Amino acid sequence: MSKTVNLIKLSVGTESVEGLAEWHASKRAQTPDGLPRHVTRMWPKRETEILNGGSIYWVIKGSIQCRQVIKRLDEVIGSDGIRRCAIVLEPELIRTQSSLKRPFQGWRYLTPQDAPMDLPEGREAEEALPVELNQALAEIGVL
Template sequence: MPLHLTKIAFGAESADSLRDWLESHGSGGEARLTTRYLPKREAELAGGSLYWIHQHMIVGRSPIIGFAEKPDGKHWIRLEPRLIAVTPRPRRAHQGWRYLSEVNAPADATNTEAGDSLPAEIASDLARLGLI
């Protein structure tokens, strides 16, 4: 079972704006995020995804292609430039990235048509009440 990462979608106004950013930065078939350190469990992340947190909810995932070292000694997290909607799940904010096991990862959303997903704020409220 692959291991996954979680990361805050810093600066994203919505899941749609995150999707737009990924698609616009997808030159050469991949989007790149800069990180200071290479994950120690890099080999376990093969086949995994980066799960995006927006407004304290996991809202989507981007499959991880791999990692590459930058000329300045930092590293890139290489991602497929797409956002796959997942069943919203509450997640506390954190700095950088964190590991997420397969058993704790939210399932992909079954209905991904535009306008069919709940806004993050409503999904967050419903999750706090135990309704989703």
């Protein structure tokens, strides 16, 4: 039986979950069949595990705030002739418990055990804590 692994990625230039949703609604960020995608240079080596129910967890303003289920990986050849990977996503942004994350480049693997939990039903519309407060709570072991 194949295990599941997630990806974690910084949403560079995004100020909020709503901003990420707006970007995904733009034609530039979509596949020809209208699904949101993120194009990256590297093809994940753990493709089978990702496609076994994995999600991409988005880091926005220093903390993981939401995730999207990964639907498939598409090959994209850029105008420069270089092969890239389009991580094709389900449109729904699922809010998660806020979890601080230091900046990093590219994407990383994230095990299900290390992934923040989804917010309970009815709390999806809550705004994330300010980064400074979130960091202070994490330092004292509350988060």
